Amino acid sequence: MWPFRMRADPEPEKTETGASEDALLRTILAADCMTRDQAMNVPAFAACVNKIAETVSTIPVRLYKLVDGKLEEVKEDERTRLLNDDTGDALDGVQFKRALARDYLTGKGGYAFINRTGTRIKSLHYVKESEISFMFTSDPIFKDYDIMIQGTKYKPFEFLKILRNTEDGRSGKSVVDENSExxxxxxxxxxxxxxxxxxxxxxxxxxxxxxxxxxxxxxxxxxxxxxxxxxxxxxxxxxxxxxxxxxxxxxxxxxxxNENKKTNSDEICKLFNMPPAMINGGSTEEDKTNFVQYCLNPILKEFECALNRDLLLESEKGSYFFAADTSELTKGDIEKRFRAYETASKNGFLQIDEIRLKENLPPLGLDFVRLGLQDVLYDPETKQFYMPNMNATGGLGQEPAEKEGETIDEN
Structure with a gap:
């Protein structure tokens, strides 16, 4: 048997469709079809889009590596610098992520050209979604397409693509298209x-x-x-x-x-899974938690998946991955944040210098973990335990072993 899997039919010829043609068809088929500019004139819709885009733009992206089952952050990687600080283009990192998020919500997707030299990424260039068109095949199984910009053809791997509710992998469905009524x-x-x-x-x-x-x-x-x-x-x-x-x-x-305006505003917030209080004011801690969990997290996962697919080398996939650092969202409430640090320090899974690093403070050189004398430390691999207050070790079913110079009072 032939060892390679082949298509039943020859590769279909690619046909072109453009953003202007899509807009013309929508105009012909539906006179009341909403456009992006019209939707952004609705205060509640614009407030939701801007709130999400501005929040996403301020969240830093980290690169992690899996080493022996443990996660390590990769410091000073060129790709995280491009995403968070200087893209190498006219837009900085915050403006870049904000533009991608706005196009993700209101257009057919967020697109950015990846300027590569060999395997090194030199810069990231945001491209307006209205400038993007496609050459694609009609095969519903083996989907294939090229990206067209002002008559120039590009391959999909040359672009970062962040798509909402896509079915073909080249363009998504905006909130405007799905909820035009x-x-x-x-x-x-x-x-x-x-x-x-x-x-x-x-x-x-x-x-x-x-x-x-x-x-x-x-x-x-x-x-x-x-x-x-x-x-x-x-x-x-x-x-x-x-x-x-x-x-x-x-x-x-x-x-x-006036009554209908309030109802319409609440309904528009539902389109984004956003608590209305986040744009109307008076939001509670529960509202903020729901905003992050149900509104932001799905969008951030889309970003992370796109970054892992388009910015990682094939040899890096599986051991490296990008992740959004949402801990920045908690920096607004200093009292709540410091209580969390106190709990982490008392329970021994954050050191003093690690906490200072999160607060952008210089380290003190205190490289130790705080433990209480009342704790018994158990190692599940060796089945041994250690009692700090007695300075003794032992195992399950064994008498505690005395340390040199120590005696155990059995009374």
Whole structure:
């Protein structure tokens, strides 16, 4: 039997689709399709996107190595410097991650060109998702594609790709595309309020007449009505005998827009799994915990997976990995943070200098672990235990062994 697995059919020809063509199709198929710019005009949506993007941008990325079953942080690696500080491009590390997060949420994904020299990564270059198009095959199993930017073809491994709810590995689905109806309601409510402000709160309606009007009278009436709704100095229309204005719309109060605005804001927060208090103010510790656990963590895992796939060498995969350091999120509450350090120090899994390092303080050279005399230390491998207060060792079912110069009081 032939030892290599082959495709049943020859490789399909790649066809091209672009961002502008996708936008044109959406416009033709759905007149009310929401765009990214329209969605970002909705205050609750923009607040959620900015909150997530700004938080993600401030979280440092660490590189770890698995050595003999233990994790060690890789210091001074060029890739972590590019991600956290200087990308080698016009954007710094914070701006770079913020732009990727915004495109991840509101576009087809976050993309960045990886500028390599051999196996070394020299710089990372953010590319707007609107500049990205694809050449891809129609094969649903063996997916293959090329990335096109202004007519230049690139291979997938040349780009860092952070995609939301992707099904093809080349582009994702934004929050805007998946929830256009909810966002459309909020956007059109905003446009209705804008119209009310521009027209001075004047209602729409029609004019009833007891007799037929001439064309000249109708033309003059239309001009006067247009001036009324332009909110200029002429805000009065005189209706002669036989003319009556009939309202044909409701005010914002009658439509309960203020109540609906609050409801729409809460519904938009649900799209991001974000507690509404995180953008409205008055958030509790539980809200902050839920924000990190249910909103941020899934996005950070997407980032980590993309970094491991695109920035690690094949020889490094399996032993090296990138991880977001979310401990920075706890630095806002100093009292809570110091209580956590106290517990860690008392229980012996953090040393004094390790705590000072986390607080960006110089080490004191205190290389020891604090232990209490009341503790009994047990080694599960040798099945031996040590009692510090007696300075004695022993095993299960054995009498404690005396140290040199020590006696054990058996009374």
């Amino acid at each position: 909810v966002l459309s309601v909020a956007f059109h409510s905003l446009m209705f309020e804008k119209t009310l402000v521009k027209t001075g709160g004047n209602k729409k309606g029609f004019i009833k007449s007891t007799k037929k009007l001439t064309n000249e009278v109708m033309s003059a009436l239309r001009k006067a009505w247009n001036r009324l709704y332009q909110n200029n100095t002429e805000n009065v229309v005189i209706l002669n005998e036989g003319l009556e204005f009939q309202e044909a719309s409701n005010t914002s109060v009658e439509m309960q827009l």
